[in-house]
Amino acid sequence: MRLILLAIIAAVVPTAAAAQTIDLGALTGGGDGSTVGTIIQMFGLLTILSIAPGILIMVTSFTRFIIAFSILRAGIGLPSTPANLILISLSLFMTxxxxxxxxxxxxxxxxxxxxxxxxxxxVALERISQPFRSFMTNNVREKDFALFSDLATERGNIDxxxxxxxxxVxxxxxxxxxxxRGFEIGFLIVLPFLVIDLIVATITMSMGMMMLPPTVVSLPFKILFFVLIDGWNLLVGSLVRSFA
Known part of the structure; x- marks a missing residue:
């Protein structure tokens, strides 16, 4: 009985494995192109998806937002509040x-x-890139474009x-x-907090509190100042309106 059972298993397993053979023609869609060309297209698509976060940073408004928020956090004196996840999420939604x-x-x-x-x-690649080209064209500085245009001209690209x-380019x-622009906005953000630090440092020094760090005293005042002026509303509105 054991020999008969082993013989049946040996006969059934190869048949089931053969029935599960993958059809490469079905995977490639049976189009006009060759299998190698289709595989190359799939590989290119996977490559684009893997560098999608970098593309999002390069051709969108994300860079300006995250720089402004990071400088704001440093200017207030809170190295980890709001958390990186919060700042990145807010920058993404604003983007x-x-x-x-x-x-x-x-x-x-x-x-x-x-x-x-x-x-x-x-044709699809050209049409997809055209809206991003228009956005970058409306927001790029002429001096920065002239720099890379001159560098491209030196290397044979005369357009x-x-x-x-x-x-x-x-x-x-x-x-x-x-x-x-992110650093320009960051400078305007940090300036009032710097004034508060200077005022607090002058007061503490005049009172003889040499061992007390001025930032410890100025931190609550900076947070209170930012809340009273409704800083998040002003900053987010200004950043959104800064784009052409």
């Missing part, structure tokens, strides 16, 4: 709010027709028109423009 027209246009003009097989991948410039120019 989605500012970039909503750009995302909607990229979806309607490029992504949706591509999913419906109405346009090719090349110096901002409307048709290569994304390899426009994106870094936009990024350094956003970093500069």
């Amino acid at each position: 989605f709010y500012v970039m909503a027209p750009t995302f909607d246009r990229a979806w309607a003009d490029g992504v949706k027709p591509l999913m419906n097989n109405e346009i090719s991948e090349e 110096a028109n901002i409307e048709t410039a290569d994304l390899r 426009l994106i870094p120019a936009f990024m350094i423009s956003e970093i500069r």
Whole structure:
């Protein structure tokens, strides 16, 4: 009986394994392109998805928001409050709010027709990038774009028109423009807190409290000042309105 049972198992297992063989043609969709081309497209899609956070930072308003919030936290004197998760989440939601027209246009003009097989991948890539190109063009500094345009001209790329410039020229120019504006806004944020620190330090020194750190005394006043002026409302509104 044991020999018969082993013989039945040996006969059934290869049949079940053969029935579960993966059909590569079904995975690739049976399109006009070759299997190798389809695999390369899938690999490229996975690569783009893996660097999606970096793309979000490079071509959107996220950089300006996170720099301003980080400088605000440092200016108040709270190194971990609000937490990084809160600041990043707030920056992301504000980015989605500012970039909503750009995302909607990229979806309607490029992504949706591509999913419906109405346009090719090349046309879809051009249509998807065009709204982001317009956003970066409206917010990049001319001096920063001129810098990278001159560098590109020195290396053989003579297209110096901002409307048709290569994304390899426009994106870094936009990024350094956003970093500069973030620091400009951060300076205006930190300035009143610096004044409070100076006032508190002068008072404590005049009272002879040499061993008492002025920041310990000034911290409650800075928090109270920021709350009384409704600082979050003013800062978020100003940041959103700062984008063209």
